[in-house]
Amino acid sequence: MTGYRTDQAPLAAADAEGWEPWLSTLGQVFPDGMRWPWAPEDDRSVVLRVAVHEFAFESMPARTARRFTMDVMRSWSFAEMADDATLAVCELVTNAVRHGLRHPAIHTVPVRLLLFRSCRSLLCVVTDPSNEAPVIREPDHVAETGRGLQVVAGVSRMWGWTHLRPTGKAVWAGFCQSRPRAGSLG
Secondary structure, eight states: OEEEEOSSSOGGGOOHHHHHHHHHHHHHHSOTTOOOTTSOTTOOOSOOEEEEEEESSOSSHHHHHHHHHHHHHHHTTOHHHHHHHHHHHHHHHHHIIIIITOSGGGTTSOEEEEEEEOSSEEEEEEEESOOOOOOOOOOOTTOSSOOHHHHHHHHSSEEEEEEOSSSOEEEEEEEEOSSOOTTOOO
16 A cells, blocks of 8 residues: 655555554445445556545635645546546535534544545545535525535546444545556556
């Protein structure tokens, strides 16, 4: 497993224990034995890359999410899906900050963005401390907000959400490259 971290620890310090919370989140989103449902049949790579960013006290979280995602996508050579993934991440982070941090008693748990990459697939996961389910709203052509999940559904191969233990939720969007890349790492 390789990774990209935004905290102060060097990547070399990301041992198995350091990755456990993020892999635990992935395990809750896709329980044992369940493959990413949008992944191509030949995407059975052993190497999983992970990138993580926490939005504890961000003044402009969508902009930070956009920059982080674009930097990671560039470093992973996933240019084909970078625009769609970045758009989905911005919407998911905006929703998590706006709705997931609504209750002051649970602000101690930050919003987290986790990007998981396999050979040809990308999973963007945003976690927040709220247990409230995300809701796709009916299109309101005069409203200035409320289309975020429709955008995520429109640009991703598949999206969903799950409750996390002991509290909170993860909302995710999955993407897949249309064709294999020569020399791809996996």
